[in-house]
Amino acid sequence: MRKFVIIFCLALVGAVAGGFSYWYLHSTPSQDVSAVAPPINFHTLDGKTISLQNLHGHWVLINFWASWCAPCMNEIPHLVQAQSDYASLGLKIVGPALDEADAVRPMLTRFHINYPVTADFTGGDQAMRALGNDRGALPFSVLIDPDGFVAERILGGMSAEQLQSLLNRHLGNG
Amino acid sequence: MSLIRLTGAALLVVSTAAAANTHLFDGPASANDLLTAAQAFSMLPVERHGQSLHLSWSIAPGYYLYRQRIKVETLAPSAAGVEAIRLPDGIAHHDDHFGDVEIYRNDLEADVPLSATPSAPLRVRVTYQGCADAGVCYPPQTVVQTIAP
Structure with missing residues (x-):
């Protein structure tokens, strides 16, 4: 025994x-990091400018993607759901696409994207690298806390569970 | 406790720990393990082989190029006689978003026939795009090269 x-x-x-x-x-x-997010502006498809600095006070999830990137497309429905579920906790998702506007617009309808999206290959690539993606691969997500600090960087597509786990860890349960 | 039983117990510990790690690589890609696009899809300089241009790539293990996203365009001269690229059959690949496509792994060689012998330097732009099995994709890569007549 x-x-x-x-x-x-x-x-x-x-x-x-x-x-x-x-x-x-x-x-x-x-990667858990504690660097201040660089001051980046995104110009959305509907003509608005989103400044990261103006989003202080919110949790911001920047998701770099493209229509030519299958793992990015797999992830978008989860992001759309997350934007709905976590909006009350202050989440704001921004989706800079390294792509052409004509390729991105149909995706807005197809996936019912409920967060601002940009289409700027050069600007998106520069922003992505400024936020720490030195591999240049997509999808790439960066979670920024309400004080403007980078909370996490994620290279590669997240499943619904992985995204939920990330957001629950930082924002609480949506 | 005999040595055999101690060994058995140790093996049980190891195997239990290993079983718990079965799904280690299911998550997003680790940046430390990923290559840059230039490393993953190493394209050699375009060569002139008689009446054609020869293109070749060395694709790193775990990475692939999409067949339909390889393009060669002539930048100059305008009437250079550069025909469509002749790519070998690729590997069938199904993608939920792009449907049935073909991809290339390992080494890829292709030719672009020339309908006339160039009398001036030929300037071409080669575009290609690929992904990693780890679940990330790289933006289209563009190489511009001038080939002597």
Whole structure:
């Protein structure tokens, strides 16, 4: 009986260690950072200018995407849902597309995008790199806290669960 | 406890920990593991091979180029006799958003026939675009090159 207890305890330790390493490694793609977000302006498709500095006081999720990027398209429905679910907690999503306006406009209707979107290849690329994406790959998301500090950077598409986990971690439950 | 039982217990610990890590790579891509587009899709300089231009790419493992997103355009001279690029058959790839497409992995070689022998330097623009299996895509890459007659 004693041997069984020892083996059980070792297995339990193994499971906890495995679970912890799973959680730790799963969370490494998003980098916790504490840098002030650079002052960036986005010019939306409907002619408005969004300044990151003017969004202080809100949680801002900037999602860089493009119509030629399949992982980006997979992620958009989750972002649309998140904008609905977390708006009351102060979330504002901005979607700069590294793309042509003519390619982006049909996506607004197709995905019922409920947050401002821009279409500027050069400007989007510069903003993305200024926010820390030195690989230049998409999708790339940056969560900025109400004080203007970068809370997390995420390179690659997030599932609905991963996005929800990110937002719950910082904003609370939507 | 005998050595055999201790070993068995240790193996159980390791296997349990390993089982918990089965889905380690399901999440978004890690920036540290990703190549830049130039590293992932290394394009060699365009070469003149008789009556054609020869293009070649070395594509890193885990990365791919879309067949339909490879383009060659003539910038100068305007009537250079550059025909459409001849690409080999690619690997069938289904994408939820783009449907059935073809992709290339590893090495890619293609030719662009010339209908006339150029008498002046030929300036061409090559565009290509690809993604990584890790779940990210790279913006279209553009290379402009001048080829001597």
